[in-house]
Amino acid sequence: MIKKRLIYLLKDSKKYIVYDILFKLLGLFSQIIMVFTITRVIQKAMYLNLTNTDILMFFIVFCLVLFIRVFSDKMSTRCSYLASCDVKIILRKKIYEKLLKLGTSYRQKVSTAEVVQITTEGVEQLEVYFGKYLPQFFYSMIAPIILFIILSFISFKISIVLLIFVPLIPLSIVMVAKIAKKLLSKYWNTYTGLGDSFLENLQGLTTLKVYRADEDRSIKMDKEATKFRKVTMKVLIMQLNSISVMDIVAFGGASIGMILSVIEVINKNITFSNALMIILLASEFFIPVRLLGSFFHISMNAMAACDKIFYLLDLEEIKNGKKVCDEKNMQIEFSNVSFSYDEKRDILKNINLTFNKNKITSLVGKSGSGKSTIANIISGKIKNFKGDIFISKIKLLDIDEKNLLKNITIVSHNSYIFKGTVRENLLMADENLTDFQMNKALKQVNLFDFLQRENGLDTKILEKGSNFSGGQLQRLAIARAILKNSSVYIFDEATSNIDSESEKMIMKVIFELAKEKTIILISHKLSNVIYSDNIYFIEDGEIVASGKHKELLEKNKDYKKLYDLQYELENYKKGANI
Numbered sequence: 001m002i003k004k005r006l007i008y009l010l011k012d013s014k015k016y017i018v019y020d021i022l023f024k025l026l027g028l029f030s031q032i033i034m035v036f037t038i039t040r041v042i043q044k045a046m047y048l049n050l051t052n053t054d055i056l057m058f059f060i061v062f063c064l065v066l067f068i069r070v071f072s073d074k075m076s077t078r079c080s081y082l083a084s085c086d087v088k089i090i091l092r093k094k095i096y097e098k099l100l101k102l103g104t105s106y107r108q109k110v111s112t113a114e115v116v117q118i119t120t121e122g123v124e125q126l127e128v129y130f131g132k133y134l135p136q137f138f139y140s141m142i143a144p145i146i147l148f149i150i151l152s153f154i155s156f157k158i159s160i161v162l163l164i165f166v167p168l169i170p171l172s173i174v175m176v177a178k179i180a181k182k183l184l185s186k187y188w189n190t191y192t193g194l195g196d197s198f199l200e201n202l203q204g205l206t207t208l209k210v211y212r213a214d215e216d217r218s219i220k221m222d223k224e225a226t227k228f229r230k231v232t233m234k235v236l237i238m239q240l241n242s243i244s245v246m247d248i249v250a251f252g253g254a255s256i257g258m259i260l261s262v263i264e265v266i267n268k269n270i271t272f273s274n275a276l277m278i279i280l281l282a283s284e285f286f287i288p289v290r291l292l293g294s295f296f297h298i299s300m301n302a303m304a305a306c307d308k309i310f311y312l313l314d315l316e317e318i319k320n321g322k323k324v325c326d327e328k329n330m331q332i333e334f335s336n337v338s339f340s341y342d343e344k345r346d347i348l349k350n351i352n353l354t355f356n357k358n359k360i361t362s363l364v365g366k367s368g369s370g371k372s373t374i375a376n377i378i379s380g381k382i383k384n385f386k387g388d389i390f391i392s393k394i395k396l397l398d399i400d401e402k403n404l405l406k407n408i409t410i411v412s413h414n415s416y417i418f419k420g421t422v423r424e425n426l427l428m429a430d431e432n433l434t435d436f437q438m439n440k441a442l443k444q445v446n447l448f449d450f451l452q453r454e455n456g457l458d459t460k461i462l463e464k465g466s467n468f469s470g471g472q473l474q475r476l477a478i479a480r481a482i483l484k485n486s487s488v489y490i491f492d493e494a495t496s497n498i499d500s501e502s503e504k505m506i507m508k509v510i511f512e513l514a515k516e517k518t519i520i521l522i523s524h525k526l527s528n529v530i531y532s533d534n535i536y537f538i539e540d541g542e543i544v545a546s547g548k549h550k551e552l553l554e555k556n557k558d559y560k561k562l563y564d565l566q567y568e569l570e571n572y573k574k575g576a577n578i
Contacts, residue, residue: 005310006126006306006310007134009090009091009094012086012090013082013083013086013087013090013130016079016082016083016086017079017083017130017134017135017138019079020076020080020083020135020139021138021139021142023072023073023075023076023079024072024076024135024139024143025139025142025143025146026068026072027068027069027072027073027076028143028146028147030065030069030072031065031069031281032147032150032281033061033065034061034062034065034069035280035281036277037057037058037061037062037065038058038280039273039274039276039277039280040273041054041058042276043271043272043273046272076135079135080131080132080135081131083130083131083134083135084127084128084130084131087129087130087131088123088124088127091123091126091309092119094313095115095119095123095309095312095313098312098313098315101317101320102315102317103318103320103380103401104379104380104381104401107381110312111192112199113192113195113196113198113199113200114192114195114196114308115312116195116199117191117192117195118305118308118312121191121305122305122306122308122309123309125302126302126305126306126309128295128302129302129306132295133292133302136288136291136295137292139288140288140289140291140292143284143285143288144162144163144166144285144288144289145163147159147162147281147284148163148285151277151278151281154270154274154277155260155261155269155270155274157260158257158260158261158264158278161256161257162253162256162257162282162285163285165249165252165253165285166253166285166286166289168249168253183231183234183235183238186231187231187232187235187304190224190227190228191228192308193224194221194224194225194228197220197221197224198221201217201221243294246289246290247290249286250286250287250289250290251286253282253285253286254283254285254286257278257279257282257285258278258279261275261276261279261282318383318384319397320401321397321398321399321401322398322400323394323399323400323403324399324400324403325391325392325394325399325403325404325407325487326392326393327407327487328357328487329357329392329393330357330487330488330518331355331356331357331390331391331392331393331518332353332355332378332389332390332488332518332520333353333354333355333389333390334351334352334353334354334374334387334388334389335352335387335388335389335390336350336351336352336386336387336388337350337351337385337386337387337389338351338385338386338387339370339377339382339384339385339386346541347370347373347541348370348373348374348385348541349540349541349542350387350542351370351374351538351541351542351543352543353374353536353543354534355518355520356518356533356534358514358515358517358518359518359519359533359534360510360511360514360519360532360533360534361518361519361520361521361532361533361534361535361536362520362521362522362523362528362529362532362536363375363521363522363523363535363536363538364522364523364524364526364529364535364536364537364538364559365539366524366562367524369538369539369540370538370540371492371522371538372493374522375410375492375522377389377396378391378396378408378488378490378520379404379405379408379410379490380396380401380404380405380408383397406486407486407487407488408486408487408489409481409486409488409489410490410492411477411478411481411489411490411492411494412494413474413492413493413494413495413496415473415474415477415480415481415494417461417464417465417468417476418461419461419462419463419464420460421457421459421460421461422442422451422456422457422458422476423438423457423458425461425476425480426438426441426457426476426479426480426483428480429480429481429484429485430483430484433483437483438457438479438483439457441479441482441483442476442479444479444482444509444512445475445476445478445479445505445509446475446505447472447475447476447479469502470502471499471501471502471503471505471506472502474502475505475506475509477494478494478506478509478510482509482513486517487517487518488517488518488519488520489510489513489517489518489520490520490522491510491519491520491521491522491523492522493522493523493524494506494510495507495523495525495528496524496525503528507528511531514533525566526549526559526562526566527566527567529549530549531549532548532549533548534546534547534548535547535548535549535552537552537556537558537559539558544556544558545558545559
């Protein structure tokens with residue numbers, strides 16, 4: 001079972017496979033020499049012709065052969081290791097390069113959990129395929145032929161019988177392969193599905209606990225795990241059954257060879273020493289192919305993983321642009337842009353938008369109206385949209401992705417703060433930042449005083465910022481965004497789920513930033529967008545109204561109704577608190 005494309009992809013590893021086969025053959029020849037020497041010594045001992053010279057020669061040959069065998073086994077193992085190392089490095093590099101080519105939109109085509117699984121478990125399976133299976137495959141084809149040629153000088157009849165039995169093992173392997181292919185495909189699909197569920201439930205564990213939905217999810221996970229267990233057991237049963245078949249063929253073939261040798265000695269067609277040599281080497285006809293059979297099951301798993309890897313590597317790439325934005329003129333225009341995740345529901349419907357440079361443009365509307373989708377399109381996370389988008393008068397898809405990411409920064413309500421220190425998180429914006437620049441940004445978001453009471457820039461941050469409040473984490477995320485010094489900032493519900501004091505601080509920073517940057521503000525809370533230069537009111541993926549806050553209150557009943565409702569709720573809260 002050879003995957004030509006895989007071998008071509010990893011052509012640098014082929015030399016280690018060749019070396020591995022050569023060292024295995026060296027070990028085989030040393031084994032033949034040892035058996036030949038032993039049988040001749042026994043023959044002479046039986047006829048009392050054994051001399052001290054014969055014993056000395058036997059001892060010398062034994063030591064030499066033992067050294068060669070140990071050396072060849074050690075070098076074979078080393079070559080296997082080097083081949084498998086190359087496989088891991090090359091494949092993971094290819095997967096990484098492919099993800100870079102797919103860019104920020106890769107999750108539209110493949111899940112993160114699946115990428116993680118094929119990069120770890122999948123590549124590990126292929127390590128065994130290259131390091132063990134392939135060298136053993138070629139060696140098991142060559143070894144029986146070499147043994148046949150040597151033993152045919154002793155007894156052609158016995159040699160041909162042994163050789164005939166050898167192909168029966170690969171034939172049984174091929175039969176198993178046909179059954180196993182579908183089963184292993186199902187195994188990997190179940191495995192990746194379980195991985196997806198596990199990752200999602202782990203990430204949302206706190207939410208599940210809050211809503212007491214963890215037990216229900218646990219039951220669903222148990223069902224998926226049971227399904228995976230059953231598929232795994234089917235794979236193991238298939239493997240054990242096929243091993244039994246191979247053992248019957250291998251041991252049966254060797255036994256027949258031994259029986260024929262005894263018969264030939266009785267008929268005086270061959271000498272006792274020659275018969276003994278055939279008996280001792282008969283198993284060597286089958287051991288390489290039998291060992292190949294045990295590696296075969298791992299290789300079948302590897303082939304299933306390989307299909308997943310090649311599926312990822314073959315994903316269609318949207319051609320990355322080469323043009324560069326004009327950082328001083330970052331005006332963004334949408335012209336008849338539509339988008340849908342599937343054919344059932346359109347998320348955006350022929351929308352036309354303009355985000356003017358150095359202005360605050362706000363997107364408001366109910367949840368699910370398409371606001372965040374617009375943000376994801378602008379930042380390059382979504383590329384399969386219809387219509388035209390221009391940034392600095394250049395089509396979005398013609399802009400180099402690195403340049404796009406440099407000039408556009410999204411700050412969402414769940415911006416990720418990494419475990420480490422405040423300094424390490426801020427240096428992600430620019431590794432050349434000075435302490436003065438970082439402290440200045442922290443002062444802008446009103447975090448400097450708090451951190452001075454801790455350990456300044458070297459204040460430790462625990463996993464997911466669990467030792468900081470939600471407002472502090474959000475302000476730290478905005479400080480990091482400011483230090484990146486992008487031309488365009490998208491604040492996607494950046495003030496949701498935080499206290500009112502932090503919200504006021506963040507909004508103050510956003511409006512200060514708008515004096516020299518293009519700001520896109522997405523908010524469900526209309527009180528935050530009152531002073532925007534322009535507001536787009538979106539419903540069901542369509543722009544139903546646009547203008548300043550006062551204009552929208554006058555000309556759009558739905559906007560006014562939504563604002564009045566929020567205003568009453570906010571004032572009711574204030575009254576309740578009093």
